[in-house]
Amino acid sequence: MTRYAVRTATSADAAGISRLMAERADLLESRDPRLRLPRSPATVRPGLVAVDPAGAVRAHVVPVASEVAEDDEMLAFAAPRSTTWRDLAFADGEALHAVAVAARRTGTADDVLWPTADDAAPFVAAGLGALFAYALRPPGPLAPGPAAVVRRAEPADTDTLTALHVEEIAFHEAHGGHIRVVPGLEPAFRARLARLWSGDRPEDGASLLHVLEIDGEVAGMCESMLTVVPDDGTARPLCPGRYGYLNSVSVTAAHRGRGWGRTLTTAVLDTFAAYDVAGCTLWFSHANPVASRFWPRLGFRPLWTSYERRE
Numbered sequence: 179m180t181r182y183a184v185r186t187a188t189s190a191d192a193a194g195i196s197r198l199m200a201e202r203a204d205l206l207e208s209r210d211p212r213l214r215l216p217r218s219p220a221t222v223r224p225g226l227v228a229v230d231p232a233g234a235v236r237a238h239v240v241p242v243a244s245e246v247a248e249d250d251e252m253l254a255f256a257a258p259r260s261t262t263w264r265d266l267a268f269a270d271g272e273a274l275h276a277v278a279v280a281a282r283r284t285g286t287a288d289d290v291l292w293p294t295a296d297d298a299a300p301f302v303a304a305g306l307g308a309l310f311a312y313a314l315r316p317p318g319p320l321a322p323g324p325a326a327v328v329r330r331a332e333p334a335d336t337d338t339l340t341a342l343h344v345e346e347i348a349f350h351e352a353h354g355g356h357i358r359v360v361p362g363l364e365p366a367f368r369a370r371l372a373r374l375w376s377g378d379r380p381e382d383g384a385s386l387l388h389v390l391e392i393d394g395e396v397a398g399m400c401e402s403m404l405t406v407v408p409d410d411g412t413a414r415p416l417c418p419g420r421y422g423y424l425n426s427v428s429v430t431a432a433h434r435g436r437g438w439g440r441t442l443t444t445a446v447l448d449t450f451a452a453y454d455v456a457g458c459t460l461w462f463s464h465a466n467p468v469a470s471r472f473w474p475r476l477g478f479r480p481l482w483t484s485y486e487r488r489e
């Protein structure tokens with residue numbers, strides 16, 4: 179039983195929703211100064227509110243349904259059908275639970291991107307788990323690992339790099355099943371390589387590909403991109419600026435745990451330093467026992483957590 183009633187939000191709820199959002203934004207920004215959080219809803223469509231017996235708004239969510247096509251590489255990371263919680267605000271775990279239950283659809287996963295600085299417990303109580311971290315590393319050099327050749331990729335590397343990318347995704351399959359190899363993975367990666375070989379530059383959205391060589395053999399790779407967060411007044415997961423984004427990092431199984439991943443990442447971060455980035459970002463899975471230790475060790479601190487409930 180809950181003391182909250184859930185109903186569709188009306189314009190009369192706007193002030194109460196914004197108050198809830200502002201209170202939590204103040205709290206979380208004080209806990210993590212890297213955050214810039216919205217203080218009013220960005221979505222125009224009406225959401226759901228949980229109200230207490232006095233009629234005060236205690237939670238708000240706009241459930242947004244989405245589907246990932248069978249041939250989309252994102253199916254490697256996402257559920258085929260999801261309800262994403264937008265413009266979430268809640269005063270307490272019970273109110274969050276009330277709107278979560280009301281927003282739930284059979285055969286559909288739930289997901290919400292929420293500041294890591296907040297407590298996980300209300301999300302866990304609502305049936306979600308902390309699946310992925312979106313981590314940020316501020317600019318600054320990284321102490322290198324052992325010396326090795328790290329060079330830019332060439333067209334002749336295409337098949338080797340594709341195999342390493344698939345190997346990276348496959349590594350996750352043994353650790354929880356939230357990331358898996360899907361049909362769209364390889365074609366999408368090859369298409370990004372083709373764009374690079376055609377001469378597109380990172381400034382135009384092409385990937386950067388770093389190749390690690392040990393004893394003349396390819397032993398790892400990193401695919402990364404330059405991303406720009408516009409300064410247009412909209413609250414986004416990152417403050418406005420230019421960032422490096424590490425999309426895929428892989429060291430072959432035989433060479434792991436000897437510092438080569440550090441060597442590879444040092445070269446990638448050095449490349450981004452030349453672009454004068456405000457930091458570097460990446461996603462890692464909490465279920466990946468290597469990545470969840472490796473990235474924090476290299477200075478990537480989780481900023482956002484993707485809480486999800488998979489069917």
Ligand SMILES: CC(C)(COP(=O)(O)OP(=O)(O)OC[C@H]1O[C@@H](n2cnc3c(N)ncnc32)[C@H](O)[C@@H]1OP(=O)(O)O)[C@@H](O)C(=O)NCCC(=O)NCCS
Pocket residue numbers: 323345346349427428429430433434435436437438439440441461462463466467468469471472473475
């Ligand atoms: C993640 C990966 C790229 C790391 O490369 P690596 O060569 O194995 O890592 P390194 O040996 O360079 O380790 C660097 C640091 O992380 C730490 N680390 C690495 N693996 C660790 C583990 N399993 N447990 C605890 N710490 C670990 C090391 O202790 C080391 O710390 P130090 O340099 O401060 O002493 C590599 O293991 C890999 O390809 N894993 C499979 C695919 C994958 O998970 N990719 C990342 C997806 S986000």
